[in-house]
Amino acid sequence: MSAVTQGPARMRGSRQARPPDRRGQAVAGWILASPFVVLFLVFTAGPVLASLGMSFTDMRSTDLRSPFAVQFVGLDNYVDLVQDPLFRKVTLNTLLYLVLGVPLTMALALAVAVGLNGLSRSRGFFRVGFYLPVVTSIVAVSVVWKYILRDEGGLVNAALGWVGIDGPAWLDSTTTALPSLVVMAAWRNFGTLMVIFLAGLQTVPREQVEAAEVDGASGWSRFRFITLPALRPVLLFGAVITGIGYLQFFEEAFVMTKGGPLDSTRSVTFFTFDQFGYGNYGYAAAASYLLFLAIVLLTFFQFRLLRTKD
Template identity: 50%
Template sequence: MRARRTAVAWLFLAPFTVLFLLFTAVPTFSALGFSLTDLRGTDLRHPFAVNFTGVQNYVRLFQDDSFLRDILNTAVFVAVGVPLTMGVGFALALVLDSGVRRLRGAFRTVFFAPVVTNVVAVALIWRYAFNENGTVNKVLGAIGLAGPNWLDDQHLAMPVVIALGVWRNFGTAMVLFLAGLQAIPRDVHEAASLDGAGKRRRLWHITLPMLMPTTLMVSVLLTVFYLQVFDEPYLLTDGGPLGSTESVALYTYHQFGVGELGVSSAASFVMLALVALVSVVQFRLLRPRS
């Protein structure tokens, strides 16, 4: 009977196991092997004829000024994008939880819409809006201000790319924060209110501490997204101007495009290490303490 149950369990697990091996485990270990060789696009016909180079590709990456610049760009995406996205999402969640009574479901749907909107279509609209003759500059011109060419300016392109990332992801943060807020017992707030605690004090001493598990989850999810950000810089600027918006993920893609498969694989594992390191730090700092 026990053997039969084990066989049935493995039967149900088999489809997932096969898909995991084919599309996750095998490609991951293959990429790890590629990162230790000098594999190039021209070597694909004879992949076993490449030379083993050890950690040379990783050394090459950290000697590449472009890669170091892209790590800094990615850090800017995380340092600016994560707090902004969490702040907007949390503010909207608070409004929907306590300030909006009617049409709450409609507002929640509208705010979540950017998450499920096709990013290519949205990026085309943003590129037009922030063009030299686009909508944003027309609005600025209407009030007497001369707008710049946003996406061709080294100092302005990054804020536009981050703004698109925030616009795409604040809906996810809002939904998760709203679920966390609705899970906080109302009687706790009522008891604090009866004891004379105002809204601000209840926010700092009740809502935020009890929302810490949700905050941790939202922070980790958004950090992983911004560490691997690709769509926004690729579709808006392709990493330009002069690499000012190129992320590590986009660098990996560009290296793959020019046939540097070993270097591209090494860059992807550096990105994986960054994601793991930052996630561990967040779990240590934001985990609930009894």
């Protein structure tokens, strides 16, 4: 009798222990993910592919009423962009934003992170204070800095006047406008990297630092040969996100200088925005994909330069 009752129980146990059907799991997974997949295809992948196709056409705003009038022009938009003097100028401006902005922002963030890492008290207070500009509206920050850098009545020139220096018209000069925007952008954005670098400094092996200190290594030597190599992955991440941000530089110039004076602060993103506003959809789409290519190339070279060496 016991053998008879144990048989069905053993069979029920084996049925319950059977692993779930993989096919059923896959179907359930796709059902749960389908809302996101649909939204991604409709609002992200679809527009991206449509804009890529648009970059090979002569589409303008007037063609929205008669889409069949749009003609395929191949690479003409890209060729015209390369030959466009204004696009060359904004490309040079964007490179200046990148070359000046990335090192300044990273150096400022790393210096502040190292300083905060050495504090035993009030670290959280200073961390919040330095990060506060990041979460503040970029438009509000730009408006405030526009008044700070004013030729007459600006805080910077007023401070310089106290020591007998006649400050320039920071935002009205082709020489100082772009560097002024870079300084403002570095001040606003270094808080993000500061938090990231501060977290990275917590992972530096304390034993190695103490051993080097016992051996008589100076503070700079310890920082150069121990801290910086340990921060290499963090520096790579910071360089990538900061570089992408400066290649997409737009809001600061739009609010503070409108791209002037004489297009000296106009970026590729600003140029693309203008072309969409003018109704040159195909031309603007081509400019945006050249910018995308620049971001890909920049990221590739940064990974080659800063990646961890085995």
